[in-house]
Amino acid sequence: MAGNWKMYKTAGETTAFFEKILPLVALSTHCDIVIAAPFVNLPAAVAAAAGSRVEVGAQNLYWAKEGAYTGEVSGPMLSAIGCRWVIIGHSERRQYFGETEETVLKRTKAALEHGLRPIVCVGERLKERESGNTDQVLQTQFEGGIAGLSEAEFAKVTIAYEPVWAIGTGKTATPDMAADAHRFLRGLVSAKYGAEAASRTRILYGGSVKPDNVKGLMAQPEIDGALVGGASLDAASFATIVNF
Ligand code: 13P
Numbered sequence: 001m002a003g004n005w006k007m008y009k010t011a012g013e014t015t016a017f018f019e020k021i022l023p024l025v026a027l028s029t030h031c032d033i034v035i036a037a038p039f040v041n042l043p044a045a046v047a048a049a050a051g052s053r054v055e056v057g058a059q060n061l062y063w064a065k066e067g068a069y070t071g072e073v074s075g076p077m078l079s080a081i082g083c084r085w086v087i088i089g090h091s092e093r094r095q096y097f098g099e100t101e102e103t104v105l106k107r108t109k110a111a112l113e114h115g116l117r118p119i120v121c122v123g124e125r126l127k128e129r130e131s132g133n134t135d136q137v138l139q140t141q142f143e144g145g146i147a148g149l150s151e152a153e154f155a156k157v158t159i160a161y162e163p164v165w166a167i168g169t170g171k172t173a174t175p176d177m178a179a180d181a182h183r184f185l186r187g188l189v190s191a192k193y194g195a196e197a198a199s200r201t202r203i204l205y206g207g208s209v210k211p212d213n214v215k216g217l218m219a220q221p222e223i224d225g226a227l228v229g230g231a232s233l234d235a236a237s238f239a240t241i242v243n244f
Contacts, residue, residue, distance in 0.1 A: 002033075002204060003035045003036065003238050004232065006038075006059070006229060009037065011041050018052075021239050025054065028242050033053055034055050037057075039073050056085070058073070058087070075116055078116060079116060085117045085119060086111045088107045088118050088121065089121045091123055101140070108146070118157050120145060120160065121206070122160070123162040124138065134181065138184060142188045143188075157201070159202070161178065161181050161203055172208040204223075211231065211237055
């Protein structure tokens with residue numbers, strides 16, 4: 001169960017969030033719990049989460065180890081501060097910041113090289129769903145952004161299916177729609193990396209996951225977890241999702 005805070009919260013608000021949520025998820029051993037915070041809040045998040053079951057993630061990274069890349073943050077920098085996960089290829093990065101399949105693959109390889117666990121996002125836009133191209137879009141994103149990984153690399157990857165039209169809109173994919181997309185993605189994994197890898201792969205659903213719809217989504221055997229935006233900003237609400 002992962003929370004993507006996007007560009008929300010200050011360092012002080014980060015610490016306050018962890019103080020509230022830690023007691024609420026202290027017994028939640030049924031899943032991994034990740035909060036992906038803005039870069040500047042990662043040290044506060046790591047400090048506040050110390051000794052708990054909650055791990056901390058970033059929302060992006062650059063693929064070079066270091067260098068003259070003004071404004072970028074690298075894998076070794078994230079690992080060094082105790083960050084363990086990183087979201088890659090989120091639709092907002094694809095839409096506003098020029099993310100492509102090629103850069104998704106580069107970032108994913110860099111994350112793995114530096115001991116970070118990538119959560120690689122895929123998902124179709126409304127126009128693509130309405131024109132019946134969902135599978136084609138997912139296949140292109142999988143083939144360009146993920147299938148270039150070796151078997152050993154892929155084993156450490158979590159996939160997040162986030163239909164763009166469901167993000168921040170309050171329109172959740174129905175559990176059946178989400179499960180169909182997950183099944184299709186798992187089929188792609190199986191064709192590329194084999195049936196065992198496919199059954200091991202965790203595929204998260206993201207897009208308007210809330211305390212009141214998480215149960216229905218998680219009842220689908222195809223859905224292994226959730227990547228939560230807005231509802232992860234409130235400790236009680238995210239704890240309810242974690243403890244669905
Ligand atoms: P919302 O849960 O706010 O729709 O955001 C989903 C998302 O983009 C998570 O990465």
